[in-house]
């Protein structure tokens with residue numbers, strides 16, 4: 001591990017100060033003797049204390065080492081108490097809030113308990129939105145239903161569309177108490193869900209909807225659609241309580257920046273989760289001061305998707321531009337950067353289904369396999385940093401997988417701590 005002298009500490013401080021008096025030689029002077037024996041033998045002779053016996057020198061060194069150790073421990077403690085400020089940035093739907101949920105599960109005192117009941121409604125809304133997007137996609141692509149009897153179900157779903165819009169998930173304020181708006185008409189919402197359940201069950205089993213699901217990448221379908229539609233019987237149960245996995249899969253847009261405190265292996269982290277939609281990015285800047293680390297989230301699986309608000313722009317390309325502006329921001333010159341190339345499970349599935357990276361990134365000429373395409377994208381992101389010496393730590397992540405995230409969070413904590421200690425002169 002690289003070692004840098006501690007500013008103001010005994011190592012490397014003013015060379016002559018230690019030996020100037022025999023009284024201080026056992027404290028500061030001794031530290032020099034201990035740290036740089038060859039340099040300090042000169043100092044000792046110059047200051048006329050060459051008469052110190054070997055035993056005395058040894059003792060002085062021991063005292064000095066003890067002082068060094070204690071100073072270092074003090075500074076480490078102060079550093080830990082000050083904590084680390086960490087921002088999770090990136091475009092919408094890249095998994096920022098999901099990472100935060102994982103941190104709550106792994107390091108929060110109550111895990112996801114406080115949010116569990118609210119998520120019941122989110123899960124229901126997610127399932128309704130999913131079947132609606134598929135029904136809309138089926139009609140748009142003129143795909144016939146497999147069973148004509150399901151037409152009535154399709155009509156139910158489309159009829160409830162206007163009502164469902166009122167229950168837009170974006171208007172739920174529970175991720176941030178600063179947003180007072182919330183669904184107050186929970187009963188009406190539950191009634192609507194129960195009315196839709198038979199339609200969801202029948203349509204999700206229909207070959208036409210299956211075909212729509214398998215062929216449409218522009219459906220604006222949430223990544224968790226299949227997960228919740230597959231679980232329709234379980235989530236429609238009157239006694240249903242969302243599991244941790246359900247909460248990790250559930251999708252709620254973040255509207256406002258929120259702060260969360262975690263103690264990760266003795267270090268206090270202040271972590272900020274932001275809304276990634278373009279219109280919300282102007283709210284990020286007030287949090288840019290004194291940032292120790294940034295986790296920048298990328299949805300690798302978005303390589304074949306257009307931006308939500310601009311069909312002509314590729315999502316991953318837009319994400320690279322955003323990374324460019326963040327990584328080269330003057331306030332982040334000494335900030336540690338961790339890049340999460342996320343949603344690798346969906347990315348792999350897309351490659352397996354034959355979706356070609358080169359169709360969306362024509363400059364890519366390599367094989368359409370996971371190993372080569374991920375290296376290509378990693379390289380493209382790292383190329384965005386104008387400062388070629390800037391170290392960006394990359395992880396390929398599956399943010400809904402708690403076991404994988406556990407390992408990655410430990411690694412990120414170690415990196416942030418090491419870089420923090422180094423920037424404050426402790427390493």
Ligand SMILES: Nc1nc2c(ncn2[C@@H]2O[C@H](COP(=O)(O)OP(=O)(O)OP(=O)(O)O)[C@@H](O)[C@H]2O)c(=O)[nH]1
Pocket residue numbers: 090091092093094095096097098099222223224248249250251252253254255274275276277297342343344345346397398399400401
């Ligand atoms: N399959 C899969 N789904 C993921 C992964 N990471 C996140 N998701 C899902 O992607 C959806 C969006 O995740 P969020 O964490 O809400 O995204 P966000 O970046 O916070 O989005 P905004 O709040 O709009 O900025 C959720 O349904 C998550 O469950 C992943 O690695 N794999």
Ligand SMILES: [Mg+2]
Pocket residue numbers: 096097098252253254273274275276
């Ligand atoms: Mg979010």
